[in-house]
Amino acid sequence: xNDDTKQDHWLVRPATIRKLWWGFSIVLxxxxxxxxxxxxxxxxxxxxxxGFGAAFGFLSCLAMVLxxxxxxxxxxxxxxxxxxxxxxx
Amino acid sequence: MFDVLSPALVMFAGAxxxxxxxxxxxxxxxxxxxxxxxxxxxxIPDGVVATVTFLDYxxxxxxxxxxxxxxxxxxxxxxxxxxxxxxRQAKWYELSAAYIYAAGAIGVSFAGDLITFFMxxxxxxxxxxxxVWCGGTPGAHAAGIRYAIMHLLGGVILKVGxxxxxxxxxxxxxxxxxxxxxxxxxxxxxxxxxxxxxxxxAWLSDAYPESSPTGSVFLSAFTTKTAVLxxxxxxxxxxxxxxxxxxxxxxxxxxxLLENDVRRILAYSVVNQVxxxxxxxxxxxxxxxxxxxxxxxxxxxxxxxxxxxxxAVIYRTGFSKCTxxxxxxxxxxxxxxxxxxxxxAISGFPLTSGFTTKTMISQAAADESLVFVYFMLAAASAxxxxxxxxxxxxxxxxxxxxxxRPKDAPWNMAAAMVxxxxxxxxxxVFPELLYAYLPYPVEYxxxxxxxxxxxxxLLLFSGLAFFLLLPLMKRTLTISLDTDWLWRILLFxxxxxxxxxxASVGSALQVRVGEFLEVLRRRxxxxxxxxxxxxxxxARAWSIGTTALWIAVLxxxxxxxxxx
Numbered sequence: 015x016n017d018d019t020k021q022d023h024w025l026v027r028p029a030t031i032r033k034l035w036w037g038f039s040i041v042l043x044x045x046x047x048x049x050x051x052x053x054x055x056x057x058x059x060x061x062x063x064x065g066f067g068a069a070f071g072f073l074s075c076l077a078m079v080l081x082x083x084x085x086x087x088x089x090x091x092x093x094x095x096x097x098x099x100x101x102x103x
Numbered sequence: 104m105f106d107v108l109s110p111a112l113v114m115f116a117g118a119x120x121x122x123x124x125x126x127x128x129x130x131x132x133x134x135x136x137x138x139x140x141x142x143x144x145x146x147i148p149d150g151v152v153a154t155v156t157f158l159d160y161x162x163x164x165x166x167x168x169x170x171x172x173x174x175x176x177x178x179x180x181x182x183x184x185x186x187x188x189x190x191r192q193a194k195w196y197e198l199s200a201a202y203i204y205a206a207g208a209i210g211v212s213f214a215g216d217l218i219t220f221f222m223x224x225x226x227x228x229x230x231x232x233x234x235v236w237c238g239g240t241p242g243a244h245a246a247g248i249r250y251a252i253m254h255l256l257g258g259v260i261l262k263v264g265x266x267x268x269x270x271x272x273x274x275x276x277x278x279x280x281x282x283x284x285x286x287x288x289x290x291x292x293x294x295x296x297x298x299x300x301x302x303x304x305a306w307l308s309d310a311y312p313e314s315s316p317t318g319s320v321f322l323s324a325f326t327t328k329t330a331v332l333x334x335x336x337x338x339x340x341x342x343x344x345x346x347x348x349x350x351x352x353x354x355x356x357x358x359x360l361l362e363n364d365v366r367r368i369l370a371y372s373v374v375n376q377v378x379x380x381x382x383x384x385x386x387x388x389x390x391x392x393x394x395x396x397x398x399x400x401x402x403x404x405x406x407x408x409x410x411x412x413x414x415a416v417i418y419r420t421g422f423s424k425c426t427x428x429x430x431x432x433x434x435x436x437x438x439x440x441x442x443x444x445x446x447x448a449i450s451g452f453p454l455t456s457g458f459t460t461k462t463m464i465s466q467a468a469a470d471e472s473l474v475f476v477y478f479m480l481a482a483a484s485a486x487x488x489x490x491x492x493x494x495x496x497x498x499x500x501x502x503x504x505x506x507x508r509p510k511d512a513p514w515n516m517a518a519a520m521v522x523x524x525x526x527x528x529x530x531x532v533f534p535e536l537l538y539a540y541l542p543y544p545v546e547y548x549x550x551x552x553x554x555x556x557x558x559x560x561l562l563l564f565s566g567l568a569f570f571l572l573l574p575l576m577k578r579t580l581t582i583s584l585d586t587d588w589l590w591r592i593l594l595f596x597x598x599x600x601x602x603x604x605x606a607s608v609g610s611a612l613q614v615r616v617g618e619f620l621e622v623l624r625r626r627x628x629x630x631x632x633x634x635x636x637x638x639x640x641x642a643r644a645w646s647i648g649t650t651a652l653w654i655a656v657l658x659x660x661x662x663x664x665x666x667x
Contacts, residue, residue: 023433026504042567045559054553057469057477067560074482075489075568078353079575082360090361090581096591 042068107152109165110143110175111210111223114182118202122195133190133198137183140209144175151215160275163215170396170542174332175212177400178205180526181324181407188411188519189317192418193237200233201321208325212332216275217265220333224261224297228254231326234318235310243313249587250310253296253303261293277336282343291338298330298381299374300347304354305585307374312366312423316414319366323373323410324403331380331399335542340387345476348382351375352483359490360576361583363424365413365499369406372449372491376402379480383464386471389543394463396541401456401530405448408523409495412442415516416499419509425578430504435511439500441520448527450492450562451484456527458558459534459549466547484558485565492562493569498578 024030046065056062061070117136124132147167155162182205189198207230210223232254235247267286269275282291299307311322338344355375359368376398383395415438416431417423432439444455451457461484468477512520530537538545569576633642 022504025432026430026501038567042563045556045563048556049560052552052556054557055551058472058474061478061481061557065560067557068564070478070481071485071561071564072568074485075565076572078356078482078486078489079360079568079572082357083575085357086361086581086583089583089585090579091584093580093582095582095584 107146107148107165108143109210109213110140110147110179111206111213113143114140114179114206114209115203118199118206121202122199129195129198130190133186133202134183136202137179137186137205140182141176141179144172144179144209147172147213157218160218160269161216162218163276164210164219165213166215166277167213168542169540170332170335171212173396173400173540173542174328175209176540177328177403178208178212178325181205181321181403184404184407184411184519184523185317185321185324187522188320188414188516191513191515193315193317197234197237197315197318200230200237201318204230204234204321204325208329211329215277217268217277218275220277221258221262221265224329225258227326227329228258231322234321235314237318238314240313243315246310246313249591250306253306257293257296260289260296264289264291264293279339280337281341282338291341291343294330294333294337295347295381297326298334298377299327299351300381301350301354302586304351304374305587308358308362308367308370308585309587311370311373312364316418319369320407320410320414323369323406327373327377328399328403331377331384331395334381334384335392335395339384339392342385344381344385345473346385348378348380348385349476349479349483351378351381352479353486354378356483356486356490358583358585359494361581363426363578363581365416365423365425365428365495366410368425368491368495369409369413372409372487373406375483375487375490376406376449379461379464379483382476382480383467386464386467386473386476388467388471390463390470390547391467393538393541393543393545393547394460394467397460397463397537400537401448401460401527404523404530405445405456405527408441408445408520408527409449409491411516411520411523412438412445413495413499415512415520416509418516419512420507422507424580425498425502426580428499428505428507429502430500431507431509432500434508435500437517438512438520439496441517441524442500443496444524444527446492446496448531450488451558452488452492452531452562453550453555453558454528454531456530456534456537459531459537462549462554462558463547481561485561488562488565489569493566494576497569 046068049064054062054067056066060066114136117132117139121129121132121136147165149167149169151163152165152167153163155164182202185201186198189201193201204227207223207225207227210226211220214220214223228251232247232251235250236243238247264286265275267289268280271284271286280287280290282288296303307327311319314322334341334344351374355371355373355378359371359375362368362371380395380398380402383391383398413423416428416435419435420428420431422428448455448457451461465477465480465484468480511517534549538547628639630639631641632639
């Protein structure tokens, strides 16, 4: 276990993660830039706009995470919530 | 009478023999039965194969059609994959029960009449419950009972509907209908319960994660997908399904985002994926029904693959929560790679089976100019990548280093995962292999540059959202309340309160009645008893003179009354 901290897997070293962020960012930029060359057919107008897929994907995920977060305040309970109910039968 | 072998009965016989055989024979039966069944499925021609008369109703146990063969095929393939995955680890009774469960699914696929349909439907309910119980824990036992109650209740509702249709139309054929009256609504509701539709979606995420690591692989495949097949056969184009499907899609995503248990995340994503199919059945065009069938086919493969990957992790580590897991890619690389392939397929990444099938449904929505449906499905595609595509592999195989260094999956589990991974990619790269067997002719081209680019943008930016929003998705040791709270807590507490109040009223009443009886007894004793110093009026000895006087008075009174 100790040799892990000294020589952790190359995939989780900070340097690799930094490179992954860079690589990922470049890929993201390329997928948007590619729309200069590739025609995206919009079925309803807006979905053919430049970068619509990117914005729509990001924003809908943001919305879903936030909705989940808010609902979580009301819906989340401790793991033994139902088990606790069984005890006082 | 029968020109062809019933695939469901072959499967059933195989399941029984698995229980009787030992050692290598059992292994041979587990792996061989689905292959024989697969052969039998492809011997069935189109149309009704045999008819038996039962209570004046024509029973059609086997009716062939491309759609029915497609679903039966994937059920048999799944039984093989699940059998390969499980045969060295699972108990014989779990394998046996899982195969009878599969036999039920295959029987439903070929059922030409509603009576046969119902019989196989209930066979599935019974033996899937046994598979849940094979989890072997007190939690699995309790969840299995809740699961059985829900499915038997659904069966009763379905039966009410079938009886109604039998009596009011005189036909028991499995044929398209719309939910226009009480009978057809009952059938629709009965089927939707098995599809994990709202408001009872919770049975799925309650029961599946409690089963054994091998059991959940089988459970993920059959129940909900036979419900999808039943919807395609009975309710194509039923508009109410569009709304129900969209709700399921969003419900699955939101609950999966809140969840900590790995298999419960996958269970919620089953609801999400079945939502896509239910919505497609509601749209009801040829493109949409093709999409629903194709997506069910692809979904069974990649969802089973995901459950296999999660199952291998649970089998090796004993942990099933994101908070306990992490960093397993170091020692379980094969399980990780297969899990990632399953995750990419469920997200519908280009070159995976999810892309070539799910986009058909979106295309069907676009063709019908259903703007809202189209954008909801697009948002849901992004959400699938968020909750299953990245969340599952990230929290299990990467995230933090949990310090766990388990061995990789046993060889048979690994073989099953590699097989399904290969199929996911095969159907993504050569979609026409699947398109050729869909119920309607396919004129759909999945790989156009514009479509690929649109989905790449959608998915990759969802990925960006995931990593940017990671602090908001910190795992907590919690469960999420669902509608089953209504009966597990509210109904239970209400029933107990009613019981206790009735009991207290009852005991109070008992005391009062006792007191009243005591008063009566004292009175009676006062009149009749002779124990007291002065005996009761009826217990005293009276002199003959007094008695004679009273008799004379009475007689006089009588004579007077008579004369007057």
